[in-house]
Amino acid sequence: MAFTDRSARARAAILAAAARRFAADGYEPTTVRAIAADAGVDPSMVIRYFTSKADLFYAVAAAELPRLEVPTGSDFAASYARSFVDVWENGGQALANLFRAAPTHPDAAQRLQDFLDRQLMPFFRAAFPDLPDIDQRAALVLSQTIGVIYCRYLLKLEPLASMSRETLQAAITGVIRRHLGEAA
């Protein structure tokens, strides 16, 4: 019992330290050693719990998407758009750094690809088990939301950057429904 608690606390401390480091310094300069020092644990414990720096990064990025759950109602598109805007209006710093670096760093682009493959595509497949072309549809949804990430949150291109949250969310909802079909 005490061990499990301690273990859960150590994992949480590592995740929090990693989130701060990845957000502040970016992925490349961040070391497992620095994260371990911040979290007050031995570097070997970071590897025992998270396998590698890359896997730790995915865990941090996944933790930035707290509401990435298949909605129980039928309003998938509205729910996904709301979650997306929530996350990005309130930070999403580790992912933001990855998107910022990706166009000039093939390694970062590869980690984004891994993140899509490990986290987002399985999520869409689980939500729409009956759509045979769900991978393509999900990719189109992502092209819209990633476009908003770049235009509004990273490049801050106007007038998208200062568009009201409500207008943006409604537009994204409509596009998600367009890409996913009636089922969404």
Place this chain on the structure above:
Amino acid sequence: MAFTDRSARARAAILAAAARRFAADGYEPTTVRAIAADAGVDPSMVIRYFTSKADLFYAVAAAELPRLEVPTGSDFAASYARSFVDVWENGGQALANLFRAAPTHPDAAQRLQDFLDRQLMPFFRAAFPDLPDIDQRAALVLSQTIGVIYCRYLLKLEPLASMSRETLQAAITGVIRRHLGEAA
């Protein structure tokens, strides 16, 4: 007559040299002097014809969008989507370099903003003079197309990168229509 011909030839030579330099070296390292040397003209002629390196860049970028014309028929969305895919499947190198640099170089992001303000927004306003919120609608269209630029052409994220051109073009057409309303 002879003077006009020579002037048109010089402008064309400067534009072609600038397009090659911006595509090969990117915006920042490219100098007016190098472009002038490539074009076989004096640097002062580049400034006389194009005012500044920035304005020359916009002229090159605009020349990369040869079919950016308001369609005469009613099929704006399909026509715009086709033009967009045409341009990006076949190059768009100067613009690609600008999008690549923009997330880490505020100057490049500002030049993208200028490009939207000078070229794309006036184009959308001219196409939809009766839509009072055309700026917001156009910004949403751009968020979808810029998302495709990053996902497919720059980061090459799968499965969008290898999606068939037809599927992509049809999806973009639908989203443009969604953002612009029935008029498109």
